[in-house]
Each structure stands twice: as C-alpha cells, then as structure tokens.
Amino acid sequence: MTGLLEHLGTGVTTTCRAWALTRRDGVVMGFTDHDRLLAFEGIAFRPDTGLSALALQQTTGLSVDNTEALGALNDAAIREADIEAGRYDGAELRAWLVNWQDVAARRLLFRGSIGELRRAGGAFEAELRGLTDALNVPLGRVYQKACSAVLGDRDCRFDLDTPGYVSERPAEEVEENRVFRFAEMGGFAEDWFRHGVLRVLSGAAAGLIGLIKRDRTEGTGRVIELWHPLGAKVMPGNALRIEAGCDKRRGTCQFKFDNLMNFQGFPDIPGDDWTITDPSKAPRLDGGSRR
Structure with missing residues (x-):
C-alpha cells in the first residue's frame, strides 16, 4: 500500500x-x-x-x-x-x-x-x-410447526451417508435435463427421494444440483423429476448422487430418519385460529357474570 x-x-x-x-x-x-x-x-x-x-x-x-x-x-x-x-x-x-x-x-x-x-x-x-x-440476510429462528433445518446441516445433524438414504448410480434416460428414468431402484420406497436433492458428480454438469419434485415408480422402473432443469447437459452414464428427502414434518423426522431429538420445528404451537378465538361464545362479551 x-x-x-x-x-x-x-x-x-x-x-x-x-x-x-x-x-x-x-x-x-x-x-x-x-x-x-x-x-x-x-x-x-x-x-x-x-x-x-x-x-x-x-x-x-x-x-x-x-x-x-x-x-x-x-x-x-x-x-x-x-x-x-x-x-x-x-x-x-x-x-x-x-x-x-x-x-x-x-x-x-x-x-x-x-x-x-x-x-x-x-x-x-x-x-x-x-x-x-x-x-x-435475516437472522434468528422462525417459530413455525415445520422444521427450519436443512436435512444434514449442523442443526439437523443427520448423517446422509447412513446406509439406505443415498443412491449413487449412473444416469440412464434423461428428458429435458429434468426427468431421470431408471430401469430399477430396489430398496427404496416410492416417494423416498421426494423433497430431496440430486447431485451430478461427473460430466458437463458436474457440481450442479437439482431439487426433487416427484419420485414415483413406473412399471418396474423409477422416475425422479426435478423442479427445474439443470443448467448443463446430463448424459447417460454420468454419475449421480440422489439423496433422500424430508418434508419438514415431525412424523417424518421421527419415523423416516429417527432424528426427533434434533427436530427444529414447533409442532404444538397454536395456530392463527386459536390466537384470535373469542374468550367466550356467549352473547354477552362484556366481562360480566353470565347468570
């Protein structure tokens, strides 16, 4: 200087x-x-x-x-x-x-x-x-029923490399850079990857990720559909990593991931209807005796 x-x-x-x-x-x-x-x-x-x-x-x-x-x-x-x-x-x-x-x-x-x-x-x-x-950037916690954490982050603490939660496989059929079809994906229930993430590990699109909109079976095959097309071409044979999804609900956290201790939502918080409910449904609401 x-x-x-x-x-x-x-x-x-x-x-x-x-x-x-x-x-x-x-x-x-x-x-x-x-x-x-x-x-x-x-x-x-x-x-x-x-x-x-x-x-x-x-x-x-x-x-x-x-x-x-x-x-x-x-x-x-x-x-x-x-x-x-x-x-x-x-x-x-x-x-x-x-x-x-x-x-x-x-x-x-x-x-x-x-x-x-x-x-x-x-x-x-x-x-x-x-x-x-x-x-x-807004900071602080949001009080809401759904979990505010991202699956696998420091608040969630779930290890995505736990067996049964990730599928690494080559791409097979790719439509519009958004729909991925596989001949077989045994061991994973339908909808298991919905709300999850698809990561491209090789090829022109290496490093790009897509959020999964739908995960469904089609005959004996499996279809993974993203919300938006990836920004680079994915070719058959490119390596993919498909991670299980979380819909942020307490039941999902408890039964799908066995991670209820780290749930970051407030499932018992009263809703808007409860907070604006009148103290009484009686005709008189002046605080006096109801006799």
Whole structure:
C-alpha cells in the first residue's frame, strides 16, 4: 500500500486494475485491463478477456458497496454455458489497483460477490455486491410447526451417508435435463427421494444440483423429476448422487430418519385460529357474570 501511494504521488503513474474471481466450485480466474499478463498472490491475471468494471461506489458505515462488471463471453474465459449452469452465482470477486511495473505496489479496492448476472449479444453484465450485503440476510429462528433445518446441516445433524438414504448410480434416460428414468431402484420406497436433492458428480454438469419434485415408480422402473432443469447437459452414464428427502414434518423426522431429538420445528404451537378465538361464545362479551 505504501509503495502504491508513493507511486501515485509522483504524478506519472503506471496503474491498471485487476480482478480475481473465485467460483463456489473452487475455480479461480484472474483478469486485468492492462495489455499484458500480470501475476501476484498465485493468480495469473489475463489481459485478453475483455473484462472491465464501471465506477466503484464505496461509502462509509454499513451501506452496501456496489459496482458492475462488463465483459465479452469467451470460451477461454467466461463461457455462456457456465453462466447458464449457474457456476458464477455467488462467486467471490476481489478488485485491485495495481502498478503494473511493480505488482507489489497495489491496493485492494473491492471485495464482494456476484449478484444478478445478465447476458445478451455475446456479452455479460454482472452486479457486484460488497461484503456488507451479507447484513441484509435475516437472522434468528422462525417459530413455525415445520422444521427450519436443512436435512444434514449442523442443526439437523443427520448423517446422509447412513446406509439406505443415498443412491449413487449412473444416469440412464434423461428428458429435458429434468426427468431421470431408471430401469430399477430396489430398496427404496416410492416417494423416498421426494423433497430431496440430486447431485451430478461427473460430466458437463458436474457440481450442479437439482431439487426433487416427484419420485414415483413406473412399471418396474423409477422416475425422479426435478423442479427445474439443470443448467448443463446430463448424459447417460454420468454419475449421480440422489439423496433422500424430508418434508419438514415431525412424523417424518421421527419415523423416516429417527432424528426427533434434533427436530427444529414447533409442532404444538397454536395456530392463527386459536390466537384470535373469542374468550367466550356467549352473547354477552362484556366481562360480566353470565347468570
């Protein structure tokens, strides 16, 4: 930082901007608006990606910093198929001002994540959200009859790798990237995977997940149907992991998962009808004697 301030103080500068993008699947990509490759922090920042950023808005206090990044879709950098697959959703992004003659002289200007991402005409536009954006997330428990935990998380504590709750198998027939048909899936009752998760472990869609809408038998076969199509093509033979589903009810937690001790709902909480019921159904409601 000191080196950069001294450089800026000379009045004749050799600065550029650099961005590092880290996807949730661990892929790290570097970009710069300089005309040659830069490298620092173990990242190579490429000049041929066409990525640029609009003016960065930064404020003091807890208001949200924001900016936008623009760029051209490039098979060697950011591909349209990866955007469609959601691989950049929630990706972390850092932006520096760098002296390209001495990359040790740099300053981190922005750190945040990608919000809304739009693409059109061979280009993309990404909204960047600062770290304070996380303060917009509601915190605290919700008092409701259904369980508020996600199956297998730290509140639920159920081990999904328990035998009988996961099926790992290759894809067989795939329709519209949403309906998966299997010739046989013995050992699992019908509807066992409804409300569960289908994870793709290999192929072009590796790392993508889909929420299961229906799980039904069809003759001697089995059909798993997702709520929405996956963002990348799933081919027969690609490895899948299909996890049992939970409908958040106490009976399901008790009898399907034997996990009632970790149930995070309030099944005995009174409903709205009870809370607004009149204290008496007698004609007189003035608090006096009913004689």
